Amino acid sequence: MGFGTQAATQLAATLKIATDTANDLGVSVGKSAQALLDAHAVTLGSGAIALHSEEGVPLQSLGTGSTRLLVAGLQRVAAEVASIVLVDEVEHGLEPHRLTRLLTSLGAKEAKPPSQVFMTTHSPVAG
Incomplete structure (x- = not known):
């Protein structure tokens, strides 16, 4: 099971809040934001997880x-x-x-x- 799949289960409530808030304000994230590993993180730590759109685009690139x-x-x-x-x-x-x-x-x-x-x-x- 991949990280995104595990994170989706463990962070379901948080991801729903982020998705609902983004959609209410007209910020495009698709049907559901995802928590995926940040490919630009040099070391794996607390900053290595980032919110992504449904298509896998990091929200930090908004x-x-x-x-x-x-x-x-x-x-x-x-x-x-x-x-x-x-x-x-x-x-x-x-x-x-x-x-x-x-x-x-x-x-x-x-x-x-x-x-x-x-x-x-x-x-x-x-x-």
């Missing part, structure tokens, strides 16, 4: 905007445990429509946001 959007979405999922978010240059790497999606993911339009967010920006869209 563009800056997609990465930031996915991280913000995952932060929202983790908000029950870590309720403070720091974001520097929130607009960096994001088109205005994706920036709006990121801000919504952080709870900008909610009466009771899931976390307290401190951010810097030069963007009139984020302001």
Whole structure:
């Protein structure tokens, strides 16, 4: 049994959260993200496992905007445990429509946001 098959079983809940969050935010990972070995890891350690799309493309190769959007979405999922978010240059790497999606993911339009967010920006869209 290969590593990816074993990881899919052991990390099923985590992979589902990552997949659902990515798909909700429009970040393409396919039907199910995978945990595979990172071929660029020189030594086998804790950093040798990386999330990949359904097609086997490492999510770390996503563009800056997609990465930031996915991280913000995952932060929202983790908000029950870590309720403070720091974001520097929130607009960096994001088109205005994706920036709006990121801000919504952080709870900008909610009466009771899931976390307290401190951010810097030069963007009139984020302001």
